[in-house]
Amino acid sequence: MPHFKLTLAYDGAPFVGWQRQAEGTSIQGIVEEALAALDGREVVVTGASRTDAGVHALGQVAGCELNRDVDGHTVIRALNARLPPTVRVLQAIEVARSFHARFDATAKTYRYRIWNHEVLGPFERATVWHVPVPPLDATAMDAAARSLEGRHDFAAFQATGAPTASTERVVFASRVFIEASRLESDRSVVVYEVRGEGFLRHMVRTIVGTLVDVGRGRQPAESVREVLQSGDRSRVGRTAPAAGLFLVRVDYE
Amino acid sequence: MPHFKLTLAYDGAPFVGWQRQAEGTSIQGIVEEALAALDGREVVVTGASRTDAGVHALGQVAGCELNRDVDGHTVIRALNARLPPTVRVLQAIEVARSFHARFDATAKTYRYRIWNHEVLGPFERATVWHVPVPPLDATAMDAAARSLEGRHDFAAFQATGAPTASTERVVFASRVFIEASRLESDRSVVVYEVRGEGFLRHMVRTIVGTLVDVGRGRQPAESVREVLQSGDRSRVGRTAPAAGLFLVRVDYE
Numbered sequence: 001m002p003h004f005k006l007t008l009a010y011d012g013a014p015f016v017g018w019q020r021q022a023e024g025t026s027i028q029g030i031v032e033e034a035l036a037a038l039d040g041r042e043v044v045v046t047g048a049s050r051t052d053a054g055v056h057a058l059g060q061v062a063g064c065e066l067n068r069d070v071d072g073h074t075v076i077r078a079l080n081a082r083l084p085p086t087v088r089v090l091q092a093i094e095v096a097r098s099f100h101a102r103f104d105a106t107a108k109t110y111r112y113r114i115w116n117h118e119v120l121g122p123f124e125r126a127t128v129w130h131v132p133v134p135p136l137d138a139t140a141m142d143a144a145a146r147s148l149e150g151r152h153d154f155a156a157f158q159a160t161g162a163p164t165a166s167t168e169r170v171v172f173a174s175r176v177f178i179e180a181s182r183l184e185s186d187r188s189v190v191v192y193e194v195r196g197e198g199f200l201r202h203m204v205r206t207i208v209g210t211l212v213d214v215g216r217g218r219q220p221a222e223s224v225r226e227v228l229q230s231g232d233r234s235r236v237g238r239t240a241p242a243a244g245l246f247l248v249r250v251d252y253e
Numbered sequence: 254m255p256h257f258k259l260t261l262a263y264d265g266a267p268f269v270g271w272q273r274q275a276e277g278t279s280i281q282g283i284v285e286e287a288l289a290a291l292d293g294r295e296v297v298v299t300g301a302s303r304t305d306a307g308v309h310a311l312g313q314v315a316g317c318e319l320n321r322d323v324d325g326h327t328v329i330r331a332l333n334a335r336l337p338p339t340v341r342v343l344q345a346i347e348v349a350r351s352f353h354a355r356f357d358a359t360a361k362t363y364r365y366r367i368w369n370h371e372v373l374g375p376f377e378r379a380t381v382w383h384v385p386v387p388p389l390d391a392t393a394m395d396a397a398a399r400s401l402e403g404r405h406d407f408a409a410f411q412a413t414g415a416p417t418a419s420t421e422r423v424v425f426a427s428r429v430f431i432e433a434s435r436l437e438s439d440r441s442v443v444v445y446e447v448r449g450e451g452f453l454r455h456m457v458r459t460i461v462g463t464l465v466d467v468g469r470g471r472q473p474a475e476s477v478r479e480v481l482q483s484g485d486r487s488r489v490g491r492t493a494p495a496a497g498l499f500l501v502r503v504d505y506e
Binding site for chain 2: 009010011056076080085086087088089090119120121122123125127
């Protein structure tokens with residue numbers, strides 16, 4: 001009964017999210033179907049992060065147990081042969097029986113991409129939030145982003161109606177920088193990258209909405225720390241759209 | 254009667270190519286329709302390059318004449334409001350009546366992208382040629398690419414059944430390099446970039462097919478110069494698929 005740690009990349013656009021839903025196609029669902037075909041019985045996968053509808057992944061991690069005695073390379077090939085090209089298994093490593101993709105994760109890294117030009121390029125349109133004008137002040141956004149680093153109560157940045165036992169989280173790094181567009185060489189993308197122990201529901205997208213308010217000059221960089229301390233959901237920016245968000249990496253001990 | 258020089262980017266996948274065809278949607282066709290709606294009469298656009306079906310553009314140039322007295326910014330907005338998101342007008346500059354997008358071009362730059370990993374990433378799949386194995390020798394490919402620089406008879410690299418008056422062309426720069434993938438940070442893309450006065454039909458894609466043979470070790474880097482000198486179409490590699498090719502830029506005096 002080998003246990004595997006799978007690393008997956010996916011384009012979230014066509015899916016209802018990672019987790020199985022009553023309706024629509026989930027990434028978990030199609031991965032479980034592909035595993036069932038390989039293993040000849042039902043297989044359950046546990047994802048490190050329940051990415052929402054439309055959110056992408058470059059390095060989601062999922063754990064599963066198989067009946068068949070197969071190696072990692074066979075798992076990669078068998079799954080990729082069955083999955084649509086929007087979902088790819090990048091790695092399959094045999095791990096200890098005790099491995100739990102969600103509970104054993106020590107950190108997650110998310111990246112959010114903002115296209116800050118009037119004309120949205122044809123090649124980036126499915127993987128960015130289009131904020132056409134004005135030119136964002138990335139320096140102010142970065143100062144605001146850094147003020148969120150550390151252990152804080154992030155209640156203000158939580159999705160409404162998503163109560164959790166504790167809203168305290170540790171953010172190891174929270175930065176804004178400029179990235180050259182992959183193809184459109186005279187264009188650049190404003191990127192927010194955050195690494196933390198764990199995140200509240202919609203926390204990254206709510207932070208991004210607030211950072212864009214700062215970048216637009218609607219509120220000063222210092223105010224973000226005040227919003228955080230106030231715990232007041234009504235003071236944060238809009239929730240940024242799912243299309244710009246990527247789960248980049250999940251770390252384990 | 255203002256004349257405009259339009260700069261366009263497009264994802265070539267859904268189109269039959271730049272040029273109007275008896276069947277299917279061409280980029281020229283939909284740009285002409287959008288211009289007709291703006292100008293209230295039929296408008297003809299002339300493209301600098303007749304990109305084939307599936308070939309992309311980051312900087313195609315097209316010329317047109319309008320009846321209405323409009324400025325460049327209005328042209329950009331009006332066209333982008335009508336065109337699908339796969340086609341974007343990046344610039345519209347008023348030019349002299351004598352401007353001809355094709356005949357006045359002094360150089361064109363093309364880029365070709367090769368995904369050289371076993372697993373094809375979900376975000377790059379529509380804009381690369383997937384050559385999974387073996388790892389390509391980019392140094393040998395670059396040496397072969399450089400041997401094509403200069404004025405040569407490129408008859409060997411011409412599409413079969415595409416006779417032209419002269420098959421001599423000047424290539425200013427012809428290089429292979431490694432580019433970091435936009436998103437998948439541990440992955441890289443092998444890129445061929447070529448700038449020349451003009452190109453024969455399928456010339457870039459036939460060169461790429463030959464360079465990949467070199468990268469695979471099927472023929473030495475030096476042989477490419479010999480193939481060029483032989484003028485023998487049967488000695489070149491396969492024509493690389495359209496999806497990896499981009500018209501990057503068109504230069505004018």
